[in-house]
Amino acid sequence: MRLEPPEQIFLRDINDYSEPMSISHPVRIELLQGPSQAWLNLRIALWPHESPESHHQEILGFLAEPSRFQSLMAIDPKGHPLGFIEGSIRSDYVNGTTSSPVGYIEGLYVVEAHRRHGIARQLIDRLTLWFVANQCCEMASDTAPSNQTSIAAHLKLGFQETERAVFFKKQIGLESD
Helix, strand or coil, rough: CCCCCCCCCCCCCCCCCCCCCCCCCCCEEEEEECCCHHHHHHHHHHHHCHHHHHHHHHHHHHCCCCCEEEEEECCCCCCCCEEEEEEEECCCCCCCCCCCCEEEEEEEEEEEEHCCCHHHHHHHHHHHHHHHHHHCCEEECCCCCCCHHHHCCCCCCCCCCCCCCCCCCCCCCCCCC
16 A cells, blocks of 8 residues: 555644743653554644544555654653654655655644643654664655744754745546545
8 A cells, every 4th residue: 555645744833932942751752553542633633634534544554664654652651642743755856855865754743731842852853863764864844834833843943944835736627536
């Protein structure tokens, strides 16, 4: 099964970085090796417009290609999920990059009550190790141009904005289902 990236991939309101952040509680970062309700719930929180079944199928697709996709979850000492990150190795063109392959953040989400504690940074740092081990020298991500919180978080996390785009389509034949 080949999983194509979701149409709209974005980092949604993960942190407000107007003040210095602190890591105030221990977090364990775990590799996700099987579907779980916690993973599904975090995906639904990030992408509420997708159905649970669609999320489940994407999870199975990620798990079917471990050399292309990696998913991690931040967990507190009591075993509660705090956030997750999904990454991929992309060999096609990635906007704003000059190398291939490129590590790509497909999604990143931290539970609201646990934001501003460095969890997103820990998830990105751990995923970066996997990207580097897979010969990536650049990492990329995207967000909706209107998502100012996400843009600020990306910049604070060391990303540089490369471009903004508006995508269009026009129906030219029979309508697809």
